[in-house]
Amino acid sequence: MEHSALRMENITKVYPNGVVANRDIVFDVNRGEIHALSGENGAGKTTLMKILFGEEKPTGGTISIDGKEVRIHSPQDALELGIGMVHQHFMLVPSLTVAENIILGIEMRKGLGIDYPKAEQLVAEVGNKYHMYLDPKAKVKDLSVGQKQKLEILKVLIRGAKILILDEPTAVLTPQETEELFAELKHLRTQGFTIIFISHKLAEVRELCDRITIIRRGESKGVFSLDGITDEEISQRMVGRDVQLSVTRTAAKRGDVLLSVEHLTVSEEGGKPLVDNLAFALHAGEILGVAGVEGNGQSQLVDAITGLAPYDNGSILFNGKPIRHNHVKDIRESGVGHIPEDRMTLGIASGLSVTENLIADKTGWDSLFNRFGMLDANRISSFSEEMIKEHTILCQDGSVSIASLSGGNIQKVVLARELSSEPKLIVANQPTRGVDVGATEFIRKQLVALRDKGCAVLLVSSDLNELFGLSDRLLVMYGGKFAACFTDPSLIDEQTLGRYMLGLERQDDDEIARSAR
Amino acid sequence: MNTKSINRLVDATKLAMIVLVACLLVSVIILLVSEQPGVAISSFFLGPFSSLRRIGNILEGAIPLIFTALAVTLIFRAGQFSMISEGAFFIGIMGAMIVGIAMPLPPGLHPLVALLVAGVFGACAAAVPALLKLKWQVSEVVTSIMLNYVIQFFVIYMVNYHFREPEASSLASLKIAESASLPGLVPGTRVHLGLIIALLFSVATWFFVFRMRAGFKIRLVGDNAQFSHYVGIKAPAVMVMAQIIAGAVAGIGGGVEFLGMYTRFKWTASPGYGWAGIAVALLARRNPMLVPLSALFIAYLNVGSGIMARSSDVSSEIVLIIQGVIMLMIAADALLQNWRQRLIVQNATA
Numbered sequence: 001m002e003h004s005a006l007r008m009e010n011i012t013k014v015y016p017n018g019v020v021a022n023r024d025i026v027f028d029v030n031r032g033e034i035h036a037l038s039g040e041n042g043a044g045k046t047t048l049m050k051i052l053f054g055e056e057k058p059t060g061g062t063i064s065i066d067g068k069e070v071r072i073h074s075p076q077d078a079l080e081l082g083i084g085m086v087h088q089h090f091m092l093v094p095s096l097t098v099a100e101n102i103i104l105g106i107e108m109r110k111g112l113g114i115d116y117p118k119a120e121q122l123v124a125e126v127g128n129k130y131h132m133y134l135d136p137k138a139k140v141k142d143l144s145v146g147q148k149q150k151l152e153i154l155k156v157l158i159r160g161a162k163i164l165i166l167d168e169p170t171a172v173l174t175p176q177e178t179e180e181l182f183a184e185l186k187h188l189r190t191q192g193f194t195i196i197f198i199s200h201k202l203a204e205v206r207e208l209c210d211r212i213t214i215i216r217r218g219e220s221k222g223v224f225s226l227d228g229i230t231d232e233e234i235s236q237r238m239v240g241r242d243v244q245l246s247v248t249r250t251a252a253k254r255g256d257v258l259l260s261v262e263h264l265t266v267s268e269e270g271g272k273p274l275v276d277n278l279a280f281a282l283h284a285g286e287i288l289g290v291a292g293v294e295g296n297g298q299s300q301l302v303d304a305i306t307g308l309a310p311y312d313n314g315s316i317l318f319n320g321k322p323i324r325h326n327h328v329k330d331i332r333e334s335g336v337g338h339i340p341e342d343r344m345t346l347g348i349a350s351g352l353s354v355t356e357n358l359i360a361d362k363t364g365w366d367s368l369f370n371r372f373g374m375l376d377a378n379r380i381s382s383f384s385e386e387m388i389k390e391h392t393i394l395c396q397d398g399s400v401s402i403a404s405l406s407g408g409n410i411q412k413v414v415l416a417r418e419l420s421s422e423p424k425l426i427v428a429n430q431p432t433r434g435v436d437v438g439a440t441e442f443i444r445k446q447l448v449a450l451r452d453k454g455c456a457v458l459l460v461s462s463d464l465n466e467l468f469g470l471s472d473r474l475l476v477m478y479g480g481k482f483a484a485c486f487t488d489p490s491l492i493d494e495q496t497l498g499r500y501m502l503g504l505e506r507q508d509d510d511e512i513a514r515s516a517r
Numbered sequence: 518m519n520t521k522s523i524n525r526l527v528d529a530t531k532l533a534m535i536v537l538v539a540c541l542l543v544s545v546i547i548l549l550v551s552e553q554p555g556v557a558i559s560s561f562f563l564g565p566f567s568s569l570r571r572i573g574n575i576l577e578g579a580i581p582l583i584f585t586a587l588a589v590t591l592i593f594r595a596g597q598f599s600m601i602s603e604g605a606f607f608i609g610i611m612g613a614m615i616v617g618i619a620m621p622l623p624p625g626l627h628p629l630v631a632l633l634v635a636g637v638f639g640a641c642a643a644a645v646p647a648l649l650k651l652k653w654q655v656s657e658v659v660t661s662i663m664l665n666y667v668i669q670f671f672v673i674y675m676v677n678y679h680f681r682e683p684e685a686s687s688l689a690s691l692k693i694a695e696s697a698s699l700p701g702l703v704p705g706t707r708v709h710l711g712l713i714i715a716l717l718f719s720v721a722t723w724f725f726v727f728r729m730r731a732g733f734k735i736r737l738v739g740d741n742a743q744f745s746h747y748v749g750i751k752a753p754a755v756m757v758m759a760q761i762i763a764g765a766v767a768g769i770g771g772g773v774e775f776l777g778m779y780t781r782f783k784w785t786a787s788p789g790y791g792w793a794g795i796a797v798a799l800l801a802r803r804n805p806m807l808v809p810l811s812a813l814f815i816a817y818l819n820v821g822s823g824i825m826a827r828s829s830d831v832s833s834e835i836v837l838i839i840q841g842v843i844m845l846m847i848a849a850d851a852l853l854q855n856w857r858q859r860l861i862v863q864n865a866t867a
Contacts, residue, residue: 014862059862308747329749338747346747349740360737361748363730373730396520404520 004067005031005194006052006083006163011061013047013218021047022058023218029163034185034195036205036226039215039238043436045198048215049165053085054078065163084161086152088168094141098134099123102155126158131187145293146177150184163194170204171433171462174293175498182208200238200437202231214238238437247444250452252472255284257517258425258456259305263314266300266480274300275311276480280516282425287447287457289471289489291464293501297480298460299341302429305458306338307331318425332361337423339414341430341460347414348402355384355398358417383420391416392442408439415443419450426450429460444470464494475516476500483507485515520861527857528802534853535800535846536814539839546838547831557829564824565817571824573706577778578816579809581606583715584770585794586801586808587722588643588763593803594726595759596739599646601661603791604668605639605764607784609771611672612638614782617693617775618680624696631697632772639768640761642668647760651753657760669787676782690782699777709777715809718766722805725762735759767791796840799847815840 008027014020021044029035037045050056052063054072062069065081072078075085092101099120108115108122120136127133132150140148149169156164166185170178185195185208199205205212206226214221214237221237259282266275275297282288292298303309305316310325317323323331340346348357359380362368368380384398391412395405402410411431418426428447432440447470451457461467467474467489474489475482476497484500484507486492499505544558551557565571588602616622616631646660673688680690699710726732738745738755745752770790775782797815801807818836826833846852 014858306747328746329751332749340747345741346743349737349744351740352736356733356736360744363734363748363750369730375728375730375733377728400521 003031005029007064008052009062011048011051012059013051013056014059020218025220027213029194029196031194032189032192033210034189034197034208036209036212037196037198038200038205038212043215044218045215046167049167049198053083053165079159082160082162084156084159085165086156086169088171090148090152092140092148092151096140097136098138098140098151099136101140101151102158106159127154130157132184145172146180165196167198172294174501175494176502202234235437247448247469249448252286254286255454257281258284258319260317264304264311264316265313266304266311274480278482279513280475282456282458284456285451285454286472287451287459287470289467289474290460290477291467291474291497291501292477294462296477298477302427302460306336306427335424337418337421337426339418339428339431343411343414348410350403352402353399354395354402354413355380357402357413358384358387361417361421387416387420408436411435412439415446419446423455425456427458430462432463432466464497478503482512482516485512487515523860523864527853531853535843538846539842542842543835543839546835551829551831553829557825557831560828561821561825565820569705571820573703573708574820575813575816576708576712578819579812580711580715581770581774581790582793582797582812582815583719583809585767585790586797586812587718587805588767589794589798590803590805591759591763594739595735595756596742597657597756597760599657599661599760601643601646601664601764602767602794603787604665605642605767606771606791607672607787608642608668609635609639609768610775611675612768613772613775614680614690614693617697618691621694622696627696628699628776631776632769635772636765636769640765643760643764647757651757665787688785692780697776707778711773711777714773719805719809726805796844799844
């Protein structure tokens, strides 16, 4: 009989804004298994894990470890019980070394100082033991994303964790790095560690995990052995209806050049170019995908095109007119929409209502304001109702605070706002990151529909399925330059793309220049 | 009950509790320090209602607070923390005084022009920290507080050297023309037309903040400046605009107070309405419509403490303790949070 390592029983969590994140959830994990926790975003996975790690207090329910009921009030308590969490966003100090980051808070002393040689030795030993060796003296800022993640896992292991929680660990990794991570995790499993793997990528869950717990709208939809359930059954339980996982689309009807970028260079304050002499053209009626591991210049490229940040060289022409830094209003009025990467800080004003967020970019619209500059309450509320209906935004009505919505619904508000301004070009930066399957499908369909109406779409994404499924052409960025440009993305596979993303391969400059127009 | 009405119920209860705790605390302090606590407590709480004149005092006292609190509300709504209301109010007094003394105009027009000048002076004062921040990112908190002192001494200098009554032994300006005064409203009290102006300003400010394009921009910028930049609003310009309008409101408030209550300038220091206005604005939860109520409450405490100081052995500064306690408790987000949470849980799981 398998031995239960962890059991969370009847967990309920109600947030102060009235959102029921968890309702009577039962979550049971056996010792030595990799257990997937899957569900749409806003389903309550992260909340459940935060409760387990002591970061949130449950409204009701009990937690037992090895059959003994425990109370977890803080991450400290959780670590003492052998529970460790690797967060989606790394919690590391870039200027410190690997060893220093690991011993932060648990420093071994030698007299008045810290015993660095001992710490480095320990880090190397543990790294070797679990096949995750990192140079203890390397500075964290010089590590790759995959190595940083290893470091996070090592941090938890050295603190004595027997149960590891990994919150969407593959979101930031290349295919190769993901494979490496999986090998490491499987090795940990053979050593008797228990791993909770939060993810909604079915292929990864299937490759790695033994069992899966599915959560939908804060309720558990059951525990399944992965041998006994099909992908369709899983996605059905996750979203409660059949999801078409790929968006069907017809061939692009490519029109005139809408956006033309020449010699674009954006430098860091120190002078290191983050975007290095880029040139490409985006045509009406096409979706141009931009692939790349995060931090290879995509954000700087997007900020330059949307006028949010300066660029120091080159030109960006939209419809023949130059795009200038800080002229955001003009840029928007000329027909550029922007779905930002970080929706909570850039995409919404969290203290305002859904309606107010929907009209935030329309303060120049005559249809929503009368000639004295007064808000036209009737028109605004009917506009908001229409948007909420059209985009199936889940909320009581437009007057509720946007902060009470789930991630996917917030993203739908952003999408609704940007699309309702009838853009000719939409810059979508990670449009479906952290968004549930249902909303993801909706957003992707909208982008394709937009393209079919003759709009140009610049799609920056780290989701390869999204890039393959939507792009008419695909650019790959590495180190601020284009490493490749594919005019037919359907002809390449993930492994090939991964090599370009990692900078292992590079197309000929002339070839890139030709196909990027 | 939906989440919105739960929030309203809890917020109202919290406000009532804050007021109650503040009053209880005052009573306790009085009991501890006073030889005749009965007299002190009753004159504090009941004194303000004991005669028509005293009720009038409450209303008069609320007028300047309404103006400064509206100014504070506008500034805070834009996400700025300029403390300029104090200085803008004081320099507004000077503006009204200059017009009242030096510009002979017919009644009706005279106070109007005086108030306009007061507003312009206030706006100019508020523009200084706003523009310093716009241009050089200097913290508006620091510059506005420093500027308040500059304004205080500048105004006193102007009165002393250019508008002083030569006959007077203590600091007093020349008398303003009668045509400039704001007429009284209620015989037997000093309640003046300024009360109506203050109420109109409250409604207008509410309308501006919640129903106008410019007010909407102020709220957007105040809630998330990065977001407002992203949707194409020139956030720095909106911040400056909000502070200039706020300065004008506070300046007009200074003019109203001066023309309604005084015939000569007699202040030897800035009167502190700008600071009290912060407490009033926070108590009103930055809602212009609630500002008059919260100003009346603070004015009631001020009048009560004055009466108590005259009729017992407790000094009037006790009212500052109350204001401090109120501000602390308003800032305490956790207060009643458990109850709110319980109601929401019941509601959500029902």
